[in-house]
Amino acid sequence: MEKLAALWKRPLFRIGLGLFLFLVLAGAVGGIYLTQIPPEQPIQFPHAFHVGVGAQCLYCHPGADSGPVAGLPSSGKCWGCHQQIAKKSPELVKLAGFIERNEPIPWVPVAIQPDFVHFNHQPHVAAGVDCATCHGDVAKMKTAEPQRGQNMGWCLDCHQKMRPQEFLRLGDCATCHY
Template identity: 65%
Template sequence: MKLKKPWWNQPGIQIASVLVALIIVGGIVGGIFLTQTPPEQPIAFPHNRHVAIGASCLYCHTGATLGPSAGLPGIEKCWGCHQQVQKQSPELTKLAGYVERNEAIPWVPVAIQPDFVHFKHSPHLNAGLQCSACHGDLSKMKVAEPQKGQNMGWCLQCHKNTAPEQWTKLSDCATCHY
């Protein structure tokens, strides 16, 4: 007769424990190493002042509701307004320099996941989530600030809370790693 394995040695339990361990370790590592200090950007772009004049997030990040990436605005979009705005400042002189050289501004990414993670914006926005649920309140920031602890546990935690009826799919490894 085959002896029944103790509960903690059942295959299902083992996978669950590994998953739980990954989430805990990930949370600790993320919490320690990810600070909210934004990286040095080529231009000190003020989100707060652009949101205050009424520019919407989607006006500059047009891809967010349409597909996987939100995208960043190109220099044509900046210049569309700034050749009209009669204002001198060191940061705007830098902008004029990029436009003159017809050179893309080399922004440093702050909201980024490793290549083996597949994240799409559109299904999240179609589910009614606001940008601020994941990126913080940009109307109070200058350049975008990295958010703490956005690891696998963060994704799973929100999936469990906001879409429990889809938990089987939204916790499946292949949904995010393929």
């Protein structure tokens, strides 16, 4: 105890400790901030434009109403339309580059769940949950943006509100965690 008190009297120790706490806090704030902004994507894909010209969500994410994973479109699917469209923007040149090199596009997932959460799109779509409920209004987004506060409380809250009579099932740990 005395040793600690002696340490506390040294100004350098106080400064060091302060610096340490500041760094921890800064790291945490930075980390939280990182999860709230859209990540850097290989191509600045404009969702707003595609939704605007009438593309349905299910056209590019066909698994959403039939399986656990919505899925990303194959680059072949992008190219199906875009090889007939003039590559005016630099983003489309990038797409052409991926196609030419026969490389998959390394998308960074935005709506991501940890390994221990098993989310299944199909029952949610079947229950009439709109895509925008969880993914935000992508018609107003350029690249996909992460949505705030998507934690377990948020899941359970919705489960309870939408289906109180089925909450035994929908509030069960094993519904998502296995």
